[in-house]
Amino acid sequence: MYSGYEDGIIIYGRRGTGMPEKILESFQVKRLDILDDKGTADVSLAPALTDDELKRMYEILVLARTFDQRALNLQREGRLGTYPSIMGQEASQVGSALAAEKADWLFTSFRESGVYVATGYPLDQLFQYWSGDERGMKIPGNLNIFPLSIPVGTQIAHAVGAAMAAKYRKDRAGVLVYFGDGGSSRGDFHEGLNMAGVFKAPVVFLCQNNQWAISVPRERQTAARTIAQKAVSYGFEGIQVDGNDVFAVYKATKDALQKAKEGKGPTLVECFTYRIADHTTSDDASRYRLKEELELWKARDPILRLRLFMEKKGIWNEAYQKDVELHSKAAIDEAQKRADATVPPNPRDMFTFTYGSLSQRQTREIKDF
Amino acid sequence: MVQALNLALREEMDRDRDVVVLGEDVGKDGGVFRVTDGLFNRFGPERVIDTPLAETGIVGAAIGMAAYGLKPVVEIQFMGFIYSAVDQLFSHAARIRARSRGRFTSSLVVRTPYGGGVKALEHHSESTEALFCHMPGLKVVVPSSPRLAKGLLLSAIRDPDPVVFLEPTRLYRLIKEDVPEIDYTTPLGKARIVQEGKDVTVIAWGSMLQRTMKAVEGFNAEVIDLMTLCPFDEETVLQSAKKTGRVVIVHEAVATCGVGAELSATIAEHAMLHLKAPIVRVTSYDVVLPLPKLEDHYLPSIERIRKGIETVLQY
Numbered sequence: 100m101y102s103g104y105e106d107g108i109i110i111y112g113r114r115g116t117g118m119p120e121k122i123l124e125s126f127q128v129k130r131l132d133i134l135d136d137k138g139t140a141d142v143s144l145a146p147a148l149t150d151d152e153l154k155r156m157y158e159i160l161v162l163a164r165t166f167d168q169r170a171l172n173l174q175r176e177g178r179l180g181t182y183p184s185i186m187g188q189e190a191s192q193v194g195s196a197l198a199a200e201k202a203d204w205l206f207t208s209f210r211e212s213g214v215y216v217a218t219g220y221p222l223d224q225l226f227q228y229w230s231g232d233e234r235g236m237k238i239p240g241n242l243n244i245f246p247l248s249i250p251v252g253t254q255i256a257h258a259v260g261a262a263m264a265a266k267y268r269k270d271r272a273g274v275l276v277y278f279g280d281g282g283s284s285r286g287d288f289h290e291g292l293n294m295a296g297v298f299k300a301p302v303v304f305l306c307q308n309n310q311w312a313i314s315v316p317r318e319r320q321t322a323a324r325t326i327a328q329k330a331v332s333y334g335f336e337g338i339q340v341d342g343n344d345v346f347a348v349y350k351a352t353k354d355a356l357q358k359a360k361e362g363k364g365p366t367l368v369e370c371f372t373y374r375i376a377d378h379t380t381s382d383d384a385s386r387y388r389l390k391e392e393l394e395l396w397k398a399r400d401p402i403l404r405l406r407l408f409m410e411k412k413g414i415w416n417e418a419y420q421k422d423v424e425l426h427s428k429a430a431i432d433e434a435q436k437r438a439d440a441t442v443p444p445n446p447r448d449m450f451t452f453t454y455g456s457l458s459q460r461q462t463r464e465i466k467d468f
Numbered sequence: 469m470v471q472a473l474n475l476a477l478r479e480e481m482d483r484d485r486d487v488v489v490l491g492e493d494v495g496k497d498g499g500v501f502r503v504t505d506g507l508f509n510r511f512g513p514e515r516v517i518d519t520p521l522a523e524t525g526i527v528g529a530a531i532g533m534a535a536y537g538l539k540p541v542v543e544i545q546f547m548g549f550i551y552s553a554v555d556q557l558f559s560h561a562a563r564i565r566a567r568s569r570g571r572f573t574s575s576l577v578v579r580t581p582y583g584g585g586v587k588a589l590e591h592h593s594e595s596t597e598a599l600f601c602h603m604p605g606l607k608v609v610v611p612s613s614p615r616l617a618k619g620l621l622l623s624a625i626r627d628p629d630p631v632v633f634l635e636p637t638r639l640y641r642l643i644k645e646d647v648p649e650i651d652y653t654t655p656l657g658k659a660r661i662v663q664e665g666k667d668v669t670v671i672a673w674g675s676m677l678q679r680t681m682k683a684v685e686g687f688n689a690e691v692i693d694l695m696t697l698c699p700f701d702e703e704t705v706l707q708s709a710k711k712t713g714r715v716v717i718v719h720e721a722v723a724t725c726g727v728g729a730e731l732s733a734t735i736a737e738h739a740m741l742h743l744k745a746p747i748v749r750v751t752s753y754d755v756v757l758p759l760p761k762l763e764d765h766y767l768p769s770i771e772r773i774r775k776g777i778e779t780v781l782q783y
Contacts, residue, residue, distance in 0.1 A: 204536070206532075233566060233567060233569050234569050236567055236568055236569065237568055237569035237570070237571050238568055238571045238572075240571070245532075245535055245568075245572065246564070246567045246568045246571075246572070248560070250555065250559045250560075253528065253555060253556065253559060253560060255528070256524060256525045256527075256528020256529050256531070256532065256556065257528055257529070257531050257532035257535065257560070258532055259525070259528070259529050259532060260528065260529030260530055260531060260532025260533040260534075260535075260536070260540075261532035261533065261535055261536045262532070263517075263529060263532075263533060264532065264533040264536035264537065264538045265536060267488065267514050267515075267538065268536075268537075268538075274532075286524060286552070287524055287525070287528065289522075290520070290522035290524050290525030290528070291525055291528065291529075293520055293522065293525065294519065294520055294522060294525045294526075294529060297519075297520055298517075448569070449566075451570075452565050452566040452569055452570055453565070453566055453604050453605055454565070454604075454605065454607075454628075454629050454699070455565075455573070455627070455628035455629050458657060458699030459657070459699065459701065459702045459703060460699060460702060461699070
């Protein structure tokens with residue numbers, strides 16, 4: 100028998116006095132699909148993109164995959180360190196990053212090559228970074244991207260702080276922060292989303308739910324049916340989109356950023372996607388994942404469906420494909436060449452960039468170099 | 469000291485619109501120790517931000533604010549509650565400058581009441597400064613008087629690096645002195661010779677300095693207030709150690725891996741041949757910090773400090 104006052108969303112049974120129960124909150128979770136795996140789009144929802152914009156989107160998707168494949172190859176050759184592949188998640192990354200405007204800020208996790216490629220980040224710097232050179236993460240001054248964060252989910256609060264700062268300065272800038280299904284289990288996720296809700300911070304939380312946190316499946320991260328619905332408990336909207344549908348990702352992110360910049364608060368966008376590759380080059384996913392599942396998701400390739408759509412529209416053919424591949428390869432070759440030609444980092448940089456100026460001890464230590 | 473810190477914050481917020489204060493109860497309530505009293509009314513809720521109860525989130529948000537160009541001053545209610553934010557401080561605040569090769573910095577201050585001697589609940593008397601000294605990229609500062617508190621806090625806010633600013637809870641309302649209402653700073657990374665002496669060097673900081681000053685009465689002791697624990701002023705420490713040849717280090721943290729161990733090792737490495745006696749550390753014991761009934765047995769007392777000085781003087 101329940102007695103006492105409760106002001107929650109749980110619906111309690113009849114009280115001793117026989118008072119009727121009330122529903123204080125109820126919620127729905129929306130799912131957005133625009134482009135299916137046969138390349139058919141719902142034109143009423145599709146973002147208004149010109150043919151040139153569609154081509155650009157496609158070319159960036161291909162470039163992102165080409166970069167990723169090259170990075171994997173270079174890692175196998177021992178020329179890059181451990182590398183986390185984005186394969187399968189290109190639409191989630193490129194679609195969302197293209198939805199951001201120049202003034203917006205991006206906070207990334209470690210599996211975000213597609214985001215960097217889409218923002219026009221110097222590709223040679225990406226190779227440089229993954230080969231173990233900090234200079235690769237010296238973000239060019241014209242890009243508002245924070246260096247990638249390796250501790251899972253910890254970047255969420257940074258994004259909230261940056262969004263609060265943008266709001267304080269009355270800048271028309273939104274913040275887009277990337278993390279995964281694993282990250283959504285962390286306390287950082289809770290504290291970050293909770294604060295964003297309280298302060299109505301102009302931030303978009305973009306969760307790439309790729310179904311696997313190394314070997315742990317999504318079902319082990321949360322008993323909730325979706326990650327999107329977690330937003331409800333922080334007082335703002337969440338939406339799930341087909342993460343392999345570049346139109347859905349683009350539209351949901353663009354709408355959410357727009358909303359943020361209009362002062363209407365944060366949004367959680369769950370991109371329902373799949374990590375085709377191993378967690379990183381140090382992982383072997385066949386130890387814990389079924390081949391059938393992998394095959395199922397390979398058939399939902401995010402790049403293929405945009406290509407099919409463009410083919411129907413008459414703006415894709417084999418010759419164009421060859422051209423795109425050639426250009427991507429040339430850009431990656433060039434970047435790799437530039438990265439290879441970089442002079443090795445100066446060991447004194449270790450000291451130069453720890454504090455604004457050298458401490459007494461560092462002044463002694465740096466003499467070793 | 470509370471008023472001095474409050475004055476520093478108020479003056480700096482008047483001067484620099486980028487300075488914002490955030491933390492639990494720092495707004496309307498003015499902080500549980502009233503360090504931020506009156507700031508909310510003067511600067512409004514956009515600059516004096518009452519946050520949810522979320523230490524990780526608060527420090528994480530401050531890192532994002534600093535990246536955006538603001539100068540956040542965070543209050544963590546007690547040092548015993550800072551540990552959930554250590555991930556943010558260690559993994560990010562300390563490393564952003566290096567990770568981005570200087571494109572971004574974490575110019576922020578995390579203020580927190582620290583240390584024992586106020587008969588508080590468990591977790592309210594922590595003195596774990598050494599943890600933060602072990603992480604390159606962070607600076608650790610402890611004031612020992614109101615005047616220094618203001619000067620050091622202003623330096624910390626203007627510093628381009630993240631500063632963990634430890635405010636000795638015991639000194640909040642203990643020492644009264646005039647604090648000039650002018651813009652002055654006390655530089656970070658510099659120690660202060662509180663009194664010159666010939667026979668022994670005694671190094672202390674925070675609330676232990678006061679005790680040390682009482683303990684050295686009757687001795688010809690040179691007393692150093694370290695003030696910045698990381699990176700500390702090696703020159704001043706070594707110069708004094710070489711001069712007196714005898715060193716006593718006093719701190720209220722435990723001995724093992726404490727800042728005293730670092731000071732002691734540094735002196736041994738660079739001034740060994742000048743020493744006339746082994747270096748002595750007077751610290752709290754290597755035990756779990758007790759509740760108030762046993763606290764007086766735990767913290768270094770004036771008697772223990774005197775005994776330490778007498779020990780080195782016997783050589």
